[in-house]
Amino acid sequence: xxxxxxxxxxxxxxxxxxxxxxxxxxxxxxxxxxxxxxxxxxxxxxxxxxxxxxxxxxxxxxxxxxxxxxxxxxxxxxxxxxxxxxxxxxxxxxxxxxxxxxxxxxxxxxxxxxxxxxxxxxxxxxxxxxxxxxxxxxxxxxxxxxxxxxxxxxxxxxxxxxxxxxxxxxxxxxxxxxxxxxxxxxxxxxxxxxxxxxxxxxxxxxxxxxxxxxxxxxxxxxxxxxxxxxxxxxxxxxxxxxxxxxxxxxxxxxxxxxxxxxxxxxxxxxxxxxxxxxxxxxxxxxxxxxxxxxxxxxxxxxxxxxxxxxxxxxxxxxxxxxxxxxxxxxxxxxxxxxxxxxxxxxxxxxxxxxxxxxxxxxxxxxxxxxxxxxxxxxxxxxxxxxxxxxxxxxxxxxxxxxxxxxxxxxxxxxxxxxxxxxxxxxxxxxxxxxxxxxxxxxxxxxxxxxxxxxxxxxxxxxxxx
DNA sequence: CAGCAGGGGGCGA
DNA sequence: CGCCCCCTGCTGG
Numbered sequence: 001x002x003x004x005x006x007x008x009x010x011x012x013x014x015x016x017x018x019x020x021x022x023x024x025x026x027x028x029x030x031x032x033x034x035x036x037x038x039x040x041x042x043x044x045x046x047x048x049x050x051x052x053x054x055x056x057x058x059x060x061x062x063x064x065x066x067x068x069x070x071x072x073x074x075x076x077x078x079x080x081x082x083x084x085x086x087x088x089x090x091x092x093x094x095x096x097x098x099x100x101x102x103x104x105x106x107x108x109x110x111x112x113x114x115x116x117x118x119x120x121x122x123x124x125x126x127x128x129x130x131x132x133x134x135x136x137x138x139x140x141x142x143x144x145x146x147x148x149x150x151x152x153x154x155x156x157x158x159x160x161x162x163x164x165x166x167x168x169x170x171x172x173x174x175x176x177x178x179x180x181x182x183x184x185x186x187x188x189x190x191x192x193x194x195x196x197x198x199x200x201x202x203x204x205x206x207x208x209x210x211x212x213x214x215x216x217x218x219x220x221x222x223x224x225x226x227x228x229x230x231x232x233x234x235x236x237x238x239x240x241x242x243x244x245x246x247x248x249x250x251x252x253x254x255x256x257x258x259x260x261x262x263x264x265x266x267x268x269x270x271x272x273x274x275x276x277x278x279x280x281x282x283x284x285x286x287x288x289x290x291x292x293x294x295x296x297x298x299x300x301x302x303x304x305x306x307x308x309x310x311x312x313x314x315x316x317x318x319x320x321x322x323x324x325x326x327x328x329x330x331x332x333x334x335x336x337x338x339x340x341x342x343x344x345x346x347x348x349x350x351x352x353x354x355x356x357x358x359x360x361x362x363x364x365x366x367x368x369x370x371x372x373x374x375x376x377x378x379x380x381x382x383x384x385x386x387x388x389x390x391x392x393x394x395x396x397x398x399x400x401x402x403x404x405x406x407x408x409x410x411x412x413x414x415x416x417x418x419x420x421x422x423x424x425x426x427x428x429x430x431x432x433x434x435x436x437x438x439x440x441x442x443x444x445x446x447x448x449x450x451x452x453x454x455x456x457x458x459x460x461x462x463x464x465x
Numbered sequence: 466c467a468g469c470a471g472g473g474g475g476c477g478a
Numbered sequence: 479c480g481c482c483c484c485c486t487g488c489t490g491g
Contacts, residue, residue, distance in 0.1 A: 392473095398479060399473070406472070420470090426481070427470065434469070448467095453483070455467065462466070 021048065022088045033060070034069045035084075038077040041069075044084060052087040055110040072109075079105040086114065 010016070024030055024045070031043035049056035059070065072080060079102045086092040086106075094102050106114035385400040386393050389407040394400050402424060405411065411421035413428035417435040422428035430452060433439070439449035441456035445464045450456040 394473085396474090396479085403473075423471075424473095426483085427472085431470075450467080452469070454485070455469085457484085459467075 018089055021045075025084075025088055032067055034067065035072060035080065036069055037072040037075055037080045040077055042080065042084060048087055052112050053110050054112075075105050075108065076101060083109065083111055083114070087111065 025043075025048075028043045031045055033044055033046045033049065035042045035044055035049075046056070046060050050060055056070075060068070078098070082092045082094055082098075082102055083106060103114060109115070384393050384395055385397055387400060387403055387407070389404065392400075392403050394403065405423045411423050413422040413425045415421065415428060415431055415435070417432065420428075420431055422431060433451040439451050441451070441453050442449045443456060443459060443464070445460070448456070448459050448463075450459065
């Protein structure tokens, strides 16, 4: 092995890389996410944001669309630009007076290297209480550059770190979504979503026109540490996540709890899913409801990682690609649909079955052991279509396509009134009625009306039986 | 018990 | 293929 091996190194790789990255951003080339802040829009790259912030990474993980729009509220535009500069170039110049605010923003967004507590110069990074980074940071982030310690200590290290302690005081609960934990319920308060297009409120962060007004507003609001909010809009006005700053200690706690999931108190769920049942907390609905608590996201992720290995599921979820970690897919399938498409014990057999059945087909595919077939070619016999992800079989290709959406997470039908997306057009129509108030199904025996036929049926059965 | 969403089968154009 | 209908599960009052 050592014989004849040459080490080829690109001397200017890092500099060139950074330069090209910055150029690409300048030209808005390959940008695949837009960050909106104070009415301005910043086309950037998921890759960069994910690299520099697990916070963004998680957002993208849970936002399986090609070009999401992230609306940052209560983050100063200048700070954001500085942070972008920092992320793309690895350094940024900032006025000392603005440093505290910038650090604060960096903490909110968990920018690696900036949002770290001011510790003594550590050669060994302790995962002590004050360390807010994941231990996984150490491996995932190649260069966790920290702000020079002098700078932080210059500008009140306590300020940037301990200033959030006041936020622990009761605040007007911007975490209002904590109450309505179900997207279904959210839809009743669709006034939140109702006016994405014409936002005349100040909190309509998407309003790119009200630039100045918002700018003034936020600059004033930044003097006081207000809970920053983040909205994630998928495609146009589809998915919205609001996240708030929990304060430093809160963040650290969350990060900690996100690490050792066992202590979150949701270990029962974890056990349940890890136990092979494949039944997990519903993931997809969670994606469409604002979850301010990253620890809650960390749990499914942990399950995913436990089952499929790091990032395998994300790849699968986002691009519909088949990861090699097929077992993880099983678990996720169960968690996603809630309704098992197959008996859990039967599933693995089913995969093998497909491989065995379509032996000639399987040889065409890169992973003969697993059935990574394209959707259209998975026919076992003459007319049946088999799902490459599970044991589902149907004679209709449309059924298969529709079914595969449950695996890929693709939801082609977007509600015009809210971020809800549906896998089936019919389901969307049904959902839209929750906005329009239409109740087409009326009971013939009483004044009861319902939006869903099934509801009426259930009503009749219960009352007029 | 009602509202809502996920997912699948059936039927007709 | 598109639409309709159905069953089912989850959630909150």
